[in-house]
Amino acid sequence: MQSNEPGPEFSGVVKWIDRRLPIFTMMSKEYQQFPVPRNLNYFWSFGALASITLIVMIATGIFLAMQYQPNTELAFNSVERIMRDVNYGWLIRYIHMNGASMFFIVVYIHIFRGIYYGSYKEPRELLWILGVIILILMMATAFMGYVLPWGQMSLWGATVITNLFSAFPIIGEPIVTWLWGGFAVDNATLNRFFALHYLLPFVIFAVVFLHIAALHIPGSNNPDGIDPKGPQDTVNFHPYMTAKDMIGIAVFLLVYAALVFYAPNFLGHPDNYIPANPLVTPPHIVPEWYFLPFYAILRSFVADWWFFQIFLGWWGMTAKLAGVLAMFGSLILLAVLPWLDTSRVRSCKYRPVYKWLVFLFVIDFAILGYVGGKPAEGWYVIVAQWATLYYFFHLLILTPFVGWMERPKPLPASISQPAVAPAE
The missing domain is CATH 1.20.810.10 (Cytochrome Bc1 Complex; Chain C)
Incomplete structure (x- = not known):
């Protein structure tokens, strides 16, 4: 996008510097006239x-x-x-x-x-x-x-966090030793x-x-x-x-x-x-709050979870490795979201179905954050497992499917004009 405004005019020392290093012109074009x-x-x-x-x-x-x-x-x-x-x-x-x-x-x-x-x-x-x-x-x-x-x-x-890398076969232990710079x-x-x-x-x-x-x-x-x-x-x-x-x-x-x-x-x-104190283990080890949703995803994979037994256990994968892969995969899926979303419409303002799914996704993320700060026992684990399933279901299944099936509202003719009225 180009601006129709004339170039900036400087005087004094600023002009002298800008003639030799046009940093002020660049700043004006990128942050003032942009x-x-x-x-x-x-x-x-x-x-x-x-x-x-x-x-x-x-x-x-x-x-x-x-x-x-x-x-x-x-x-x-x-x-x-x-x-x-x-x-x-x-x-x-x-x-x-x-x-x-x-x-x-x-x-x-x-x-x-x-x-x-x-x-x-x-x-x-x-x-x-x-x-x-x-x-x-x-x-x-x-x-x-x-x-x-x-x-x-x-x-x-x-x-705890550095030990997660030990879940990877063959390379896991050397990675942990390298991170530690020793054996602890x-x-x-x-x-x-x-x-x-x-x-x-x-x-x-x-x-x-x-x-x-x-x-x-x-x-x-x-x-x-x-x-x-x-x-x-x-x-x-x-x-x-x-x-x-x-x-x-x-x-x-x-x-x-x-x-x-x-x-x-x-x-x-x-x-x-x-x-x-390496001799005293805290009763409940938790990371900072902003890690808790991903920590909940990590901890949701346990050996007796039906999803793990049906889809992952028969591959010989451990629950620890599955949790680590899911945690990193949750971030990778965000990176590939442009290709997971199949809708031609950008804004959820004109997507009557997907906008509610986005709000559900945010609620799901908040639930993961809540249970991630709780002990990994009882119903907290069950909630974390279902919330983890929905996280991946939303990105891998709902996002592309709704993009194909949803009928968006009519888009405005332009930003400066009102939206086109829907056809009778």
Whole structure:
């Protein structure tokens, strides 16, 4: 999409720099004069919120790294020193710790918006895949960051999650040994997790750059899911979207500040304020809340589950390996969603059946998150198993089938015109 506005005019030092390195011209074209559909709503502000949160996480992480000691004998006390003795260390740590939760909240909403309005469909498939890659990198970064305080949940969470790779035949044990840097979660593990936790946010930043570049080629999708037909369907990014983004940022910062100042440990686990002890196993090992849906999928595969016995057990597959494959497969299926959805209509606004299935999918994801935080026993396991079945049934069966069979509502002639009335 091209803008009809004239090029930017600069003066003084900015003009001198721009003539030699046209970075200001590029920023103006990509973030000021860039045309966007005129019907974008506040859901389109969550991409900007995610970018801001990433910058906050990188900045606070750099300051925390200056005081942190990646050593099993010193790590826990160094975190306590940050909280008690470093000037405003408590604030920086709480911003960083709760920033991870805010980051995932924003990204999950961003993904839901993409699913509901069909932002993964042609020509934005690569944009969507890059988004899923960002989600996976976020998960890896957050997992390694959770290990660094070296509390009870840090140690045992790292032990449980890294041990999952041992389910793979032949290569599993060498992978676990490589992750640990030895034969147990110890000092070498903490050192490499600290190094990777520091590095990966910059990798995420690079992929975000590609994500934005991939967005600016076809342009933004919109609630109607139709392409702009001309200049009458678009407006400049500034001030239209920047005004919306500012309101979104204000609300976001209010929620963020309320969490940091009034409930900084609300989303954490109290066991992580106990120093790591490899001789004492916590009664209930759980990851952070944003991993819980995938953790529930992992734990739902047990040897006596009828689905496992009928479809997987006769292959000689273990329940542990099936759970690991299902957990990773749940993310891979999101990446291939552009090819699973067979509908020619992007937006669920005009899909009377599939839009309700999307809401059911979100409810199912929330149920997985709930049971993932509960002990793997009793009815929690049964609910997790049925929720896992629906997760894959929705993506593998319902999404392509409904795309073939559904009769969408008539689409508008253009973004700037009302929808066409249905035929009598």
